[in-house]
Amino acid sequence: METNEVKGCVFCDIVAGRAKAHRIYEDDLSLAILDINPFSEGHTLVIPKRHVPWWHDLSEEEVESLFLVAREVSSKIMRAYSPDFVAIYARGRRIPHTHIFVVPTYRGDVLDRFFNALEGFQEGTAELAKLKEDAELAEAADRLKEA
Template sequence: MRKAKGCVFCDIVAGKAPAYTVCEDELSMCILDINPFAQGHCLVIPKRHVPWWHDLTDEETASLFKMARHVAKCIMREFKPDFVCMYARGRRIPHTHIFLVPTVRGDVLDRFFNALEGVQEAPAELAGLRQPTIFREVAKRLRKSQDSIA
């Protein structure tokens, strides 16, 4: 596994930094977040140092998302939230990771995402992105781009 010097997640994978491990397989590891939004807030990380989720191999992607689904089911069973919010990051710690956050309607994370959706819908500068001609052009560009991506 490729490691990055100074990466806390690489140190956790290598056993050089402490973590509360939930589960792991050959390619991925699930740990508790040390700054949780809610009880049961977990991070699913690839064992190989990968800054961005879109740079994962197909095998790593499958492992990460299979583990995320498995742990989300455990979170639902044990903590009984309304749902488990999932999102991928890699910005503050440049080692991609999936957040799994038990969420109750109306809690701080739910309110944050509801507010974010309002921001996405409101600004005039984003209105231009919602035009049928723009949608067609963006879809066309993304379809064409698929031909050159392995």
């Protein structure tokens, strides 16, 4: 397996076994570890074993692995903690090695409040309201189809 390892990348060091991590689950292409700065108990990161800064640059096999591991970890979180929801989202900006946050959330916790506020902003601002118009949606769809 090619790792495309980058010196100084904490996730590459974890994959290589040079840095400590609490490993939860892994397959040939992905590794799930507990986040050391968790939003809630059980907050897990799923990382590709190969160093890839942006998730859209992963191979099809890596994408499949990443999301299958995220689903397995989500099931484990549901059994272990019984949260209201398990949120997942892709990151890779602050630590430029793509990763998926898999976070148990509960009504009223920081992520629940954040996503509710974000959805309220999404639904309630004049700037974004015009993006809901059919002409704007058709233009965006055409632009994406042609890209």
